[in-house]
Amino acid sequence: xxxxxxxxxxxxKTRGQQVTLRCSSQSGHNTVSWYQQALGQGPQFIFQxxxxxxxxxxxxxxxxxxxxxxxxxxxxxxxxLELDDSALYLCAxxxxxxxxxxxxxxxxxxxxx
Amino acid sequence: AQTVTQSQPxxxxxxxxxxxxxxxxxxxxxxxxxxxxxxxxxxxMILVIRQEAYKQQNATENRFSVNxxxxxxxxxxxISDSQLGDAAMYFCAYRSGNxxxxxxxxxxxxxxxILTVHP
Numbered sequence: 001x002x003x004x005x006x007x008x009x010x011x012x013k014t015r016g017q018q019v020t021l022r023c024s025s026q027s028g029h030n031t032v033s034w035y036q037q038a039l040g041q042g043p044q045f046i047f048q049x050x051x052x053x054x055x056x057x058x059x060x061x062x063x064x065x066x067x068x069x070x071x072x073x074x075x076x077x078x079x080x081l082e083l084d085d086s087a088l089y090l091c092a093x094x095x096x097x098x099x100x101x102x103x104x105x106x107x108x109x110x111x112x113x
Numbered sequence: 114a115q116t117v118t119q120s121q122p123x124x125x126x127x128x129x130x131x132x133x134x135x136x137x138x139x140x141x142x143x144x145x146x147x148x149x150x151x152x153x154x155x156x157x158m159i160l161v162i163r164q165e166a167y168k169q170q171n172a173t174e175n176r177f178s179v180n181x182x183x184x185x186x187x188x189x190x191x192i193s194d195s196q197l198g199d200a201a202m203y204f205c206a207y208r209s210g211n212x213x214x215x216x217x218x219x220x221x222x223x224x225x226x227i228l229t230v231h232p
Contacts, residue, residue, distance in 0.1 A: 033218060042117075042204050042222030043158075056218050088156060097218060104158035 004105035006091050012111045013081050021076040021108045023091030031055075031097050032074040034066060037088040037107070049074060050097045078110075086112045115140045115207050119223035126195045127231050133180075134190045134226050136205030144210030147181065148220070149190045153201040161203070164188065166210065192228075200230045 005024045013019050025032050031050045035043035045058035049068035063079040072093070078085055088109050092102040116139045126132035138147070149161040164172045164181050171179050176196075180189045192199055205223040 031218065033220075035220075040225075042206075042224050043220070045219040045221070048218045050218075058219065090156075090158065092158070092220075094218075101160065101163075102158075102220065106155055106157040109156075 004091055004093050004103050006089075006105035006108050008108060009106070010109045010111075012113065014113050015081055015083060017081050017112075018077065018079045019081060019110065021078075021089050021091075021110070023074045023076070023093075023105060025072045025074065025091075025093035026103050029093035029095050029103070030072050031094045032068055032072065033092050033094075033102070034074070034076045035090040035092065036060075037090060039087070043090055046076065055097065081112045083112050086110060115142070115145075115209070115221050117205050117207050117221050117223040119205055119226050121226045122224070123227045123229070125229040125231060126192070128195055128197060130195055131191060131193045132195055132228065134192075134203055134205075134228070136188045136190070136223055138186050138188065138205070138207050140186070140207065140209075142209055142211060146208045146210060147179075147188045148206040148208070149177070149179070149188075150204045150206060150222075151199075151201045152204060152225075158204070162190065195230050197230050197232060200228055202227050 007022045033048040034046040037043040048056040052068045065077045067075045088107045090107045092104045118137045145166045147164045150158045162174045176193045178191045202225045204225045207221045
């Protein structure tokens, strides 16, 4: 059984650029959520996808968008990058919407210069 | 909105000793879950222990146990017989149990407590 994998592990972008982060869910998991973790802070919920549809969103602007594919892998897209977008982005999957057990990946460290 | 507060930015413990990490939360809901996650330098969040709010009995997982005080909205983590591998950032987190809410599935995390274990 494979765990949650995220790519890339590190990424450097400049302000104004666009970025796509990828997440491969654990086998059999149809629910994926994304979190932003600034340095020294707790993760903040961005949004959640269930069976390819967004199912809950945190307090993030529309330039943060996502996709979930039929194989339940997922992407997080961020447009018009700002310096404050520099953070660790964590993906988590779970076997179902009502299953409270989340499995996290090791994250993508994004630096915006 | 729910909030989670961890008032101890850093804690330290001697190997084999016991340490308690504090967490308080605020919610108007009656059905929810509480969690402690560990984040080592590898950055991966690892579930340590979870508690369902409707259960009065405190959860226990080997050396890890919680003191869940629902009326006081307090949820502390006790680590017994501390080991060097326990050193990490620990996060307390809240999840709504209301399946009809728009925030269902969302974890609300505290600010974290860095735990250092001294040999």
